Amino acid sequence: MSKTVPTSFIVVIGMMLFALFFGAGNLIFPPMLGQMAGENVWIANAGFLVTGVGLPLLAILAFAYSGEPDLRAMASRVHPIFGLVFAIILYLAIGPFFAIPRAGTVSYEIGIKPFFGESTSSTPLLIFSILFYTLACLLSLNPTKIVDVVGKILTPIKITFIGLLILVAVIKPIGSFQNPLTTYQHNAFFNGFQEGYLTLDALGAFVFGIIIISAIKEKGVTSKKQLLIICSKAALIAASLLAVTYSALAFMGASSVSKIGPLKNGAEILSAVSDYYFGSYGSILLGLMITVACLTTSVGLITACASFFSLLLPRISYVKWTIGLSIFSALVANIGLTQLIAISKPVLLTLYPLAICLIFLTFLHNVFKGKPAVYQGAMWMTFAVSLFDGLKVAEAPVGPVLRVFENVLPFFSVGLGWVVPAIIGAILGGLFGRKKAYRTEESRVA
Numbered sequence: 001m002s003k004t005v006p007t008s009f010i011v012v013i014g015m016m017l018f019a020l021f022f023g024a025g026n027l028i029f030p031p032m033l034g035q036m037a038g039e040n041v042w043i044a045n046a047g048f049l050v051t052g053v054g055l056p057l058l059a060i061l062a063f064a065y066s067g068e069p070d071l072r073a074m075a076s077r078v079h080p081i082f083g084l085v086f087a088i089i090l091y092l093a094i095g096p097f098f099a100i101p102r103a104g105t106v107s108y109e110i111g112i113k114p115f116f117g118e119s120t121s122s123t124p125l126l127i128f129s130i131l132f133y134t135l136a137c138l139l140s141l142n143p144t145k146i147v148d149v150v151g152k153i154l155t156p157i158k159i160t161f162i163g164l165l166i167l168v169a170v171i172k173p174i175g176s177f178q179n180p181l182t183t184y185q186h187n188a189f190f191n192g193f194q195e196g197y198l199t200l201d202a203l204g205a206f207v208f209g210i211i212i213i214s215a216i217k218e219k220g221v222t223s224k225k226q227l228l229i230i231c232s233k234a235a236l237i238a239a240s241l242l243a244v245t246y247s248a249l250a251f252m253g254a255s256s257v258s259k260i261g262p263l264k265n266g267a268e269i270l271s272a273v274s275d276y277y278f279g280s281y282g283s284i285l286l287g288l289m290i291t292v293a294c295l296t297t298s299v300g301l302i303t304a305c306a307s308f309f310s311l312l313l314p315r316i317s318y319v320k321w322t323i324g325l326s327i328f329s330a331l332v333a334n335i336g337l338t339q340l341i342a343i344s345k346p347v348l349l350t351l352y353p354l355a356i357c358l359i360f361l362t363f364l365h366n367v368f369k370g371k372p373a374v375y376q377g378a379m380w381m382t383f384a385v386s387l388f389d390g391l392k393v394a395e396a397p398v399g400p401v402l403r404v405f406e407n408v409l410p411f412f413s414v415g416l417g418w419v420v421p422a423i424i425g426a427i428l429g430g431l432f433g434r435k436k437a438y439r440t441e442e443s444r445v446a
Contacts, residue, residue, distance in 0.1 A: 005219050010230055013215060014237025020208045021056055021201050021242060023297050027162065027290070028106060028266025028337075030246045033195050034253025035262055035269060037188055038180035041254040044192035045247055051196025053242045055356065056205040057235040062362040063209030064231045067224065071206040075358065077365070078375040086354070088312070093351065094204050095305035096325045098344045101332035103294040103301070104132045109267030109337050111287025114275070122334065129333045136295055137326035140302040141319060158289040165270075165286075166248040168277050173251075175258030190414035197348040198341060202355050207304060264338045302326060350383075350390035353418045357382045361426070368430055377429025381421035389415060 030048065037044035068074040071090065076083030093099070108128050116124055184191055212231065221227050253269055260272040275283045306321040332340070357378055368374045388405060391398045409417035 005216070005221060005226075005230055009219060010233050011237060013212060013230065013234035014241075016215070017057070017060070017208070017212060017234055017238035018241045020211070021199075021204070021238065022159075022245065023103070023293075026052075026199050026201070026246075027249065027270060029195060029198050030249035030266070031253030031256070031269040031273075032266040033192060034250040034255075035257050036181045037184040037192070037250075038178045038254055038257070040180045040184050040188040041177065041250050044184055044188040044195075045250040047189040047192030047194075048196045048250070049192075049243050049246060051193050051352070052199045052201060052246060053196075053239050055196070055359070056199075056201035057239050059202050059205035059355070059359050060209045060212060060235060061228065061231055062359040063206060064213055064227050065224075066362050066365070070210060074206070074362065077362075077370065077372065078358070078379050079372065082376075082379070086358075087308075089351065090203050090206060090355075091305050091308050093344075093347065094200055094207065095301055096328045096332065098340065098347075099200050099204070100298050100301050100305075100325070100329040101335075102337070102340055102344075103298045104129050104329065104333040105337035105340055106267050107132060107287075107291040107294040108333075109265065110271045110283075111291040113268075114271050114283055114287070125334055125336065129330045132291075132295065133298070133326045133330035133333070136298040136302060136329075137323060139295075139299045140306065140322045140326070158293050161286060161289060162245075165274060165277065165282075166245070166252060169252040169255065169273060170248055173255040174260065174273065174276060175255055177254050178257045187414050190416070194349065194415050197352045198345065200348070202352065202359075206355075265341065267337055298329070302329075346390040346394035348390075349393055349415070350386045353382050353386040353389070353422075354379060357418075357422050368426070371430060373429035373432050374426050375429070377425035377427075377432070378422045379425070381425030382418045385409065385412070385418035385421050389417070 029052070030045070033044055033048055034041050063071075063074065066074050066077075068077075070087075072083045072087040074083075075086040078086075105125075108125055112124060112128050179185075180188065212234070213227070216227060216230050221230065252273060253266070256269060256273055256276075260269070260276060263269050263272060270286070271283055274286045278285075302322055302325050305325055306318050309321050309325075310316065310318040335343070358375075361375055361378060385405065388398055388401055392402055405412045405417055410420050411417055
């Protein structure tokens with residue numbers, strides 16, 4: 001029998017979820033969205049909240065509903081090979097390919113770059129990344145209470161300072177909203193929807209889910225129903241905090257263009273707004289806190305990825321994986337934040353629809369009795385479309401295919417062309433699975 005869980009514990013879990021999702025990297029996307037969307041900021045922000053807030057928390061609930069021990073097991077419902085490949089790609093995305101390097105570049109953009117003015121030299125970033133990832137590697141090799149203490153002390157301070165910055169920006173806006181950029185003049189909601197992919201939170205949720213579910217089960221919760229109820233309440237708390245914070249940051253970005261001008265990325269916007277309101281001392285404080293917070297995040301990601309890959313390939317030790325991941329992340333970080341975001345977008349546009357499809361299939365698992373053919377049909381059809389969404393953003397020469405998709409697939413122009421094919425694939429998979437099962441039964445009887 002499950003034990004009664006106090007409301008205070010649910011609040012703690014909700015705050016934990018908020019802290020897990022609200023990394024320093026997530027600070028940079030809403031302000032940039034606000035600058036680009038201008039007068040259409042609230043429509044674009046609504047789309048961003050769907051994928052930047054709703055989807056990650058839905059992924060947590062899906063993980064709890066599945067009852068599986070980890071991401072690989074959950075994805076293996078499609079096929080064991082898919083489960084392995086999907087888990088590897090996801091860990092690479094939230095690890096050395098995007099999330100870990102992004103932590104370092106965000107730290108540099110906010111904490112270091114403002115002091116070099118308009119300098120285009122790559123040397124400061126190189127030196128900073130070497131120091132940053134060397135320290136992250138050392139802390140990951142020898143996890144100590146230092147990382148926990150730093151996280152527990154600096155995270156509340158960081159949130160307090162960001163909260164103060166947001167409050168001032170909302171009460172006393174820098175300026176008025178400007179006209180939206182060309183891409184946000186139409187379909188602002190769906191542009192914001194795709195921008196939410198860049199947070200990587202829906203992918204990270206599959207990993208965070210392990211932490212949350214374990215914490216709840218340690219309280220003696222054994223009932224699946226109670227587990228889902230607690231997760232839902234905690235998710236609502238986290239979602240409310242994230243939605244308010246992201247909306248305020250988007251407002252900050254939209255109201256900043258008239259005075260600080262359009263900037264290249266969200267890190268530059270945060271730094272400029274902080275300097276506008278609090279002067280150079282405010283920028284220094286913001287940069288210091290975010291740098292240390294990003295360091296803590298990097299240690300957590302390096303540790304998680306090194307643990308996963310050392311279990312996957314035990315011949316390579318945890319120590320070697322940690323060193324290798326740190327070196328690789330440092331190299332990737334040196335391409336710069338703007339370029340890193342540009343490179344990650346095609347990959348995420350391909351990967352995210354698969355994650356969304358897996359989430360909804362998990363909730364419908366009992367409806368189609370978990371038939372692998374349903375999973376496979378839906379996922380293959382989703383991938384066939386999402387791959388070209390990614391290639392389109394990467395400006396690959398796939399024009400003829402895109403023109404066919406635009407004429408045939410509903411919602412393709414707004415990045416949701418995979419939805420109808422996924423449904424068709426699931427239906428065909430169900431019919432194929434039923435026919436195959438009938439043939440098997442017929443052969444057995446004969």
